[in-house]
Amino acid sequence: MTADIIDGKAFAAGVRARIADQVAQLKAEQGITPGLAVVLVGEDPASEVYVAHKHKATVEVGMASFEHKLPADTPEEELFALIDKLNADPKVHGILCQFPVPEQLDERRTVARIDPAKDVDGLSVTNAGRLSTGLDALVSCTPLGCLMLLRDRLGKLEGLEAVVIGRSNLFGKPMAQLLLRDNCTVTIAHSRTKDLAEVCRRADILVAAVGRAEMVKGDWVKPGGTVIDVGITRVPHPDKPGKTKLLGDVDFESASDVAGAITPVPGGVGPMTIACLLANTLTACCRIHGLPESEGLTA
Numbered sequence: 001m002t003a004d005i006i007d008g009k010a011f012a013a014g015v016r017a018r019i020a021d022q023v024a025q026l027k028a029e030q031g032i033t034p035g036l037a038v039v040l041v042g043e044d045p046a047s048e049v050y051v052a053h054k055h056k057a058t059v060e061v062g063m064a065s066f067e068h069k070l071p072a073d074t075p076e077e078e079l080f081a082l083i084d085k086l087n088a089d090p091k092v093h094g095i096l097c098q099f100p101v102p103e104q105l106d107e108r109r110t111v112a113r114i115d116p117a118k119d120v121d122g123l124s125v126t127n128a129g130r131l132s133t134g135l136d137a138l139v140s141c142t143p144l145g146c147l148m149l150l151r152d153r154l155g156k157l158e159g160l161e162a163v164v165i166g167r168s169n170l171f172g173k174p175m176a177q178l179l180l181r182d183n184c185t186v187t188i189a190h191s192r193t194k195d196l197a198e199v200c201r202r203a204d205i206l207v208a209a210v211g212r213a214e215m216v217k218g219d220w221v222k223p224g225g226t227v228i229d230v231g232i233t234r235v236p237h238p239d240k241p242g243k244t245k246l247l248g249d250v251d252f253e254s255a256s257d258v259a260g261a262i263t264p265v266p267g268g269v270g271p272m273t274i275a276c277l278l279a280n281t282l283t284a285c286c287r288i289h290g291l292p293e294s295e296g297l298t299a
């Protein structure tokens with residue numbers, strides 16, 4: 001193995017520590033406590049775990065955390081009444097509805113109900129449009145986290161060839177927009193891309209967000225390139241019966257012989273997502289109050 005391992009866990013801990021400092025300063029100097037409201041509809045066990053992690057991380061940086069758990073059969077009007085209340089609540093600067101939602105609810109309509117100024121998941125049409133037209137936006141957390149890792153590793157990204165595999169609204173499209181903003185030459189690849197390996201081989205920055213375990217092989221990677229592995233697939237553990245393990249979209253063993261730097265799975269991109277949720281909540285709070293934003297925590 002020749003590649004440097006990009007330690008997302010350590011980097012995310014640093015980001016959280018910086019956020020905690022900023023929150024303490026906001027409280028001391030302005031008397032403002034940034035607040036994040038998380039809405040969970042139903043009892044999906046994986047969602048319950050995510051929401052618990054978000055609550056813990058929010059409290060750890062000194063922010064206020066407001067959890068709202070609604071029954072699985074909650075009608076849309078009731079969910080929207082809660083979102084309207086949170087939109088109007090001055091103690092709440094970020095609102096996140098944990099997806100997936102039960103089938104009587106619609107994710108797009110739910111996101112659209114959240115005030116774009118508090119849409120800390122960056123999923124609204126307003127924030128996507130603001131990002132792509134070069135305005136200040138709240139940016140989807142995982143791509144924002146990848147951008148931070150890339151800037152930390154590479155400094156200025158200007159002029160680099162970037163290939164993003166995946167074109168989802170949650171990840172691929174905002175990732176491509178962020179790289180374009182940083183003056184990369186960006187290619188977005190997807191399931192209909194021809195000669196994907198060939199396209200990937202020209203990437204100084206290769207970002208894989210597909211959800212197909214170990215799809216990207218070492219000979220798809222440009223020698224010395226930086227590889228960001230976003231994909232997560234849970235598979236049976238080869239050595240521990242009854243246990244599972246996580247695999248990324250990149251075949252770590254072969255890719256790390258060729259790349260200059262690579263994120264592992266787990267411990268690479270994953271920890272950046274919650275760190276960036278907190279970063280977005282702080283950014284939203286500063287913007288709502290007309291205060292300067294913290295450097296390095298936004299796109």
Ligand code: NAP
Pocket residue numbers: 142165166167168169170171172189190191192193196209210211212230231232233269270273
């Ligand atoms: P998604 O909505 O399912 O999108 C997957 C994308 O991959 C689509 O654009 C699809 O192309 C493309 N694709 C599928 N098969 C392909 C192939 N054989 N060759 C090239 N492209 C292919 O998924 P997502 O929400 O973007 O997430 C992608 C992965 O990232 C998942 O594993 C997810 O768990 C992970 N993820 C991780 C985090 C984190 O915090 N670490 C956050 C978000 C997502 P088409 O558009 O043509 O169908």
